Amino acid sequence: MARRRSKRTFGRVRKLPSGRYQARYPGPDGIDRPAPDTFATAREADDWLAEKRTELRRGDWQDPDAGAVTFEEYARQWVVERGLAPTTVELYRRLLRLHLLPTFGPLDLDEITPPRVRTWRAERLETTKAPTTVAKAYRLLKAILQTATDDELIRRNPCRIKGAGAESASERPVATVEQVDALADAVGPRWRLMVYLGAYGPLRPEEQAELRRSDVDAEAGTVRVTLASPELTTGRRVTGPTKSAAGKRLVVLPAFLRKDLRRHLDWFAAKEPDGLLFVGERGGLFRRSTFGRRWRRARAAVGLPEDFRFYDLRHTGHTLATQTGATLKDVMVRAGQSSERAALIYQHSTVERQKEIAAGLDARVREDRRRAAEQRAGTEGGEKSDTRSSGTQRARDA
Numbered sequence: 001m002a003r004r005r006s007k008r009t010f011g012r013v014r015k016l017p018s019g020r021y022q023a024r025y026p027g028p029d030g031i032d033r034p035a036p037d038t039f040a041t042a043r044e045a046d047d048w049l050a051e052k053r054t055e056l057r058r059g060d061w062q063d064p065d066a067g068a069v070t071f072e073e074y075a076r077q078w079v080v081e082r083g084l085a086p087t088t089v090e091l092y093r094r095l096l097r098l099h100l101l102p103t104f105g106p107l108d109l110d111e112i113t114p115p116r117v118r119t120w121r122a123e124r125l126e127t128t129k130a131p132t133t134v135a136k137a138y139r140l141l142k143a144i145l146q147t148a149t150d151d152e153l154i155r156r157n158p159c160r161i162k163g164a165g166a167e168s169a170s171e172r173p174v175a176t177v178e179q180v181d182a183l184a185d186a187v188g189p190r191w192r193l194m195v196y197l198g199a200y201g202p203l204r205p206e207e208q209a210e211l212r213r214s215d216v217d218a219e220a221g222t223v224r225v226t227l228a229s230p231e232l233t234t235g236r237r238v239t240g241p242t243k244s245a246a247g248k249r250l251v252v253l254p255a256f257l258r259k260d261l262r263r264h265l266d267w268f269a270a271k272e273p274d275g276l277l278f279v280g281e282r283g284g285l286f287r288r289s290t291f292g293r294r295w296r297r298a299r300a301a302v303g304l305p306e307d308f309r310f311y312d313l314r315h316t317g318h319t320l321a322t323q324t325g326a327t328l329k330d331v332m333v334r335a336g337q338s339s340e341r342a343a344l345i346y347q348h349s350t351v352e353r354q355k356e357i358a359a360g361l362d363a364r365v366r367e368d369r370r371r372a373a374e375q376r377a378g379t380e381g382g383e384k385s386d387t388r389s390s391g392t393q394r395a396r397d398a
């Protein structure tokens with residue numbers, strides 16, 4: 001004798017003209033919702049309804065229509081709502097345009113699956129040969145979809161590739177003191193101080209672009225960083241806070257730079273009391289494109305590789321400061337860097353300690369200049385060098 005089925009207490013099942021069965025149930029929002037597929041038997045339909053009832057009781061139920069928003073629509077709004085810095089907005093929109101939207105743009109959020117993410121990443125790595133860029137794009141995709149998960153638009157983040165967002169950039173090159181001097185000479189008198197502040201500050205170019213006369217104390221040899229003015233690829237300058245809270249800082253410079261500071265203030269800085277420290281020959285704003293051409297010519301003249309960037313001057317400064325005995329905490333404070341993991345480590349470097357570091361840099365650079373001058377004198381057969389040459393003058397200053 002066949003077992004009698006118990007009376008259904010949740011949802012409804014009906015047989016369709018095709019012979020298959022359709023299941024429907026009332027959602028917590030009061031809307032009657034059908035199963036996405038039909039079933040071969042009434043028992044299969046009953047089992048599906050039982051799963052839905054369990055989800056409702058546990059609070060795991062998710063609106064099946066919630067993920068019916070395209071990734072492009074959600075991602076563009078996500079960028080707008082983050083309150084990000086203009087340079088970050090520019091980076092994210094570029095990553096979306098070039099790497100994410102071509103694949104995921106037309107898909108609904110709930111159509112982005114782990115296999116699709118894996119296939120996309122493999123294709124990007126193969127096509128671009130740029131693992132660092134792909135890592136940035138993956139982190140952005142993961143962050144957007146994590147917000148979609150928090151918004152309960154999808155059940156789980158499909159970005160689950162271990163280590164896919166990690167960058168393994170190669171070690172950046174370090175210039176010698178002599179190369180830094182040569183770069184400063186090659187870019188010309190108007191911009192030589194920018195090279196020195198980049199190496200021995202070490203200040204970011206966007207920080208230098210917003211420096212004012214009032215930020216500089218040439219006698220004390222200090223520069224106060226309070227704002228930054230990055231230049232977007234469109235050429236628009238965006239003045240605002242420094243890259244992080246740690247970016248606002250007082251930088252004590254090596255003593256040998258005081259003469260360069262005074263000369264720059266006298267010869268090249270805007271004349272207003274609060275005028276910009278770095279301006280073009282016609283008094284215009286510092287432009288990355290204009291300086292970039294000078295930088296590339298100077299780099300070639302000095303013999304540095306093409307991948308040596310202006311930012312690598314900061315790495316040079318980090319290295320020299322460390323060699324003078326500065327701790328990682330001191331270097332991070334000096335460079336205006338911060339991170340959540342290191343917040344407690346890098347917050348107690350005092351101005352006095354910064355003065356010690358600056359003095360160590362001063363001694364190190366002067367010594368390297370003296371040795372370089374002696375070596376040049378030796379290669380010239382012991383003949384006395386031209387007293388007007390920059391190397392001899394620096395050795396004399398030492």
